[in-house]
Amino acid sequence: MIQIIDNFFDKESCEYLIKYFEENKNKHSIHTTGVKFFDITNNINELNFILKNIKSHVFNINKYQIDFLQIVKWFDDCSHGLHLDYASDKTVYSSINYLNEGYIGGQTYFEDGTIIAPKKGRGLFFNGVKYKHGVMVVKKGPRYTLAGWYKK
Numbered sequence: 001m002i003q004i005i006d007n008f009f010d011k012e013s014c015e016y017l018i019k020y021f022e023e024n025k026n027k028h029s030i031h032t033t034g035v036k037f038f039d040i041t042n043n044i045n046e047l048n049f050i051l052k053n054i055k056s057h058v059f060n061i062n063k064y065q066i067d068f069l070q071i072v073k074w075f076d077d078c079s080h081g082l083h084l085d086y087a088s089d090k091t092v093y094s095s096i097n098y099l100n101e102g103y104i105g106g107q108t109y110f111e112d113g114t115i116i117a118p119k120k121g122r123g124l125f126f127n128g129v130k131y132k133h134g135v136m137v138v139k140k141g142p143r144y145t146l147a148g149w150y151k152k
Contacts, residue, residue, distance in 0.1 A: 001126065002114065008123030009146075013049055014099040018144050020047070021071040034078045037070040037147075044069070050146070053123075054095075067091050067151040071099075074106055074143035080135040082111055085128030087149035094128025095148040097121075105139035118143065 009017075021028075021038050028036045044051050044066065054066070068087045085094045096108055098118040108116040108124060111132040116124055126133070128149070 002110070002116070002131075003123075003125040004116065005123040005125070006119065007121045008053060008097055009099070009121045011121065013053075014120055014144075017047075017071055017099050017146060021073060021144065031072075033080045035072050035074050035080075037072045039068060039070050041066065041068050041070075054148070064093060064150040064152060067149040069149075070147045072145045072147050074103075074135070074138045074141055074145070076138055076141050078135075078141070078143075079137040082132040082134045084130075084132055085149055088151065090151035091129055091149045092127070092152055093150040094126055094133075095146075095150070096124045097146040097148070098124075099144040099146060100142075103138060103141045103143045105137050106141070106143040107136045109134055109136055 020040075024038055028038050030036055040047060040050075050069065051066070067090060085091055098120055101118065101120045103118075106118055108118070110116075115136075
């Protein structure tokens with residue numbers, strides 16, 4: 001099951017997260033896919049609006065908690081083939097939140113052929129351990145997302 005929540009984050013929150021990413025370049029890491037990411041798991045208190053949105057819109061707080069959260073910047077020609085999410089051995093759920101528009105490509109797709117069009121502020125939630133998913137080639141970017149993994 002895929003849950004899509006449009007306007008999960010408002011325009012200001014999306015812009016804030018992109019700015020936060022760009023202002024912390026010294027904390028970026030590079031994934032094997034060529035994307036840059038910034039793990040913000042330990043910054044949740046500073047970015048409490050993220051936690052508030054996740055609690056109020058998606059999860060029974062007694063059932064799930066954040067395992068990892070990362071702001072990710074996708075560049076031209078970056079993609080990620082079909083995969084399952086195992087951020088840790090406790091991961092049970094995944095999310096992708098689209099932070100910007102104006103790029104070409106970068107759709108999220110699933111093994112069954114489902115394709116989700118990116119839309120600024122949209123939240124996409126699913127069982128990433130069960131459903132293989134990937135990211136189509138970003139033809140012209142950048143594409144910014146907030147990726148999340150959750151545990152029981």
